[in-house]
Amino acid sequence: MDEATKIHSNIVNSLSEHKDDNLYPFQSNIKIIIKVHPSDTKRRYKITKIELENHLIEDDEEAEYPISELDQGIYGFVIKQNEELQSSNEYPEEWNSFYMLKELIQFVENFKFKSNLVYPLTNSYNIFYRGQNHNFNLLPGIARSKQYDVERLAENFELIYKDLCYEYQELKYVPINLSTENDNLVGERVTQLALLQHYGFPTPLIDVTSSPFVGMFFLAHEFNVDTSFMGEIETPSLTIFMAKKHVKNSLFQRAEVNPVNHRLKPQNGSFIDYEMLSNEVKSSSDHAFHIVFQCDQEGVEEKDLKNMYDCIRKDIDCKLEEYHYRYIDLFPELENRADYIKNIYKPKPKDQSIYE
DSSP states (O other), X not given: OOHXXXXXXXXXXXXXXXXXXXXXXXXXXXXXXXXXXXXXXXXXXXXXXXXXESOSOOOOTTOSSOHHHHHHHHHHHXXXXXXXXXXXXXXXXXXXXXXXXXXXXXXXXXXXXXXXXXXXXXXXXXXXXXXXXXXXXXXXXXXXXXXXXXXXXXXXXHHHHHHHHHHOTTOOOOOOOOXXXXXXXXXXXXXXXXXXXXXXXXXXXXEEESOHHHHHHHHHOOSSOOOSOOGGGXXXXXXXXXXXXXXXXXXXEOOOOOSSSGGGTTTTEEEEEGGGXXXXXXXXXXXXXXXXXXXXXXXXXXXXXXXXXXXXXXXXXXXXXXXXXXXXXXXXXXXXXXXXXHHHTSOOOOOOOTXX
């Protein structure tokens, strides 16, 4: 088995072994659950409580930036939010999903460690976001066993990649090279794999963004509208990642913007590159905070749950439109622009707002 096949097989096997850990391989993965309840009001939902899972992190006491400090800070933030939720009858109705996410994001980005009270943690960490309009597991395409025969795909991925490079001039073959002395080769390979992923082929990459608003857009926007209820994964989610700056061969990699993949620029796109976990697929030293909206009680009818989660997404989508984080802004290809302009000139049907 050659090096590339071994790496890809180890990625698939390790992610399969940790299938119950939604945020493997991140060292700490606090889950922030925003409890919501269906409502008869115009908003169709109200926020009732915030809960934490995987709280009380223990880490190296001598660490310059102990993640347990941030963990305790988030715990205090949650207590304060819950007190406000319980003390004001108006608060649950006035606060929508967009502002709750915004408050959480601002708290994390502005947090200061005791060892450096001058600068926020963004001075030492890069922050990335991944929004999902349904709470799917965090998996690169190459490891999505519900869609592909992942063992065969891992065995043949490198050969498929090579063959496609021979057939299509848009692609260039760059071999795996995980040496810390070859950062340029790592970046070149990520650029090519990102292009392959752009065309819809499963790769070892997962899309993330350095923009919280772009992350929220992918949480809120329904790319393929499905009216059926999807059970436990129906809930929208946003994951915040912290990656230490100036780390060679980081798990988080950027791809070069090119004429084919130029949407990377408006999307502030980066990637989680699972090849960086090396042959042994070692645990990452980066951190993740998973935020999910979840109904606060059982027995609610599926149609009410579906409507509630749709309204949560709609609130976020509408607010983002005000800041020009729209599909046409983030997917600026010519065919999308042409469709957007064409639709402006179509007769407008009666407004079918989900709030009606």
